[in-house]
Amino acid sequence: MRKSFFEGAKAATPIVVGFIPVATAFGMVGMNAGLKLHECVLMSFMVFGGASQLMAVTMLASGAGLIQIIVATFAINFRHFVMGMSVMPKLKHISTKWNLLLFFGLTDETFAIISLKQDEELINKYYIAGLNFTSFAAWVLGTLFGGFFIRFIPGFIRDSMTIAIYGLFIGLLVPAVKKNSIGLIIALIAMGVNYLFTNYFDFGGWSLVLATIIAGAFGMVLYGREDEFAIYQEE
Secondary structure (H helix, E strand, C coil): CHHHHHHHHHHCHHHHHHHHHHHHHHHHHHHHCCCCHHHHHHHHHHCCCHHHHHHHHHHHHCCCCHHHHHHHHHHHHCHHHHHHHHHHHHHCCCCHHHHHHHHHHCCHHHHHHHHHCCCCCCCCHHHHHHHHHHHHHHHHHHHHHHHHHHHHCCHHHHHHHHHHHHHHHHHHHHHHHHHCCHHHHHHHHHHHHHHHHHHCCCCCCHHHHHHHHHHHHHHHHHHHCHHHHHHHHHC
């Protein structure tokens, strides 16, 4: 049991390295957007979703309502349903009670590690618990660190943190675009729809929600025809 837990924790090392700086940035951005330290930490503790938390903070800062934030978060995190169903065959030997607990810690990064594991005997509940707990702890502690130390940062730098979130999203987008230009098309669709609904239809906070859903729908279609798209690009 202990050995499997620590093996899972060790496997989470690359995730920790990536989570700490992003969670620290989230803590700073959240505080700068008007949240209190305990609210930032509680959000990381309960949501544990980088992209959705950053989007929620952006929407809060722009005056979006609670329902709008919940719907947008649901839309952006819907991929976790698909990831969960994908790894279920590897976790069929684990009880439903444990799976409900372990699936809370399922992220893009932990999903990748579990999916790449070929030996199902090594993927026991203690291994996944070690993997998830270490990743979760890094995210929460990173948020705490960022939220606490922003008070020691000069005011002009704190004011500039409002654009840091866009830098984070660009940093997530660029690697995906390098691998596949479909990601760029989806991003441009989301940008265009959000701009249209914000400036011409005055949808307020619902603009981002609708842009997320519409761009996601286009993404499903485009990725479903990825092979055809690749052939077209080659020609």
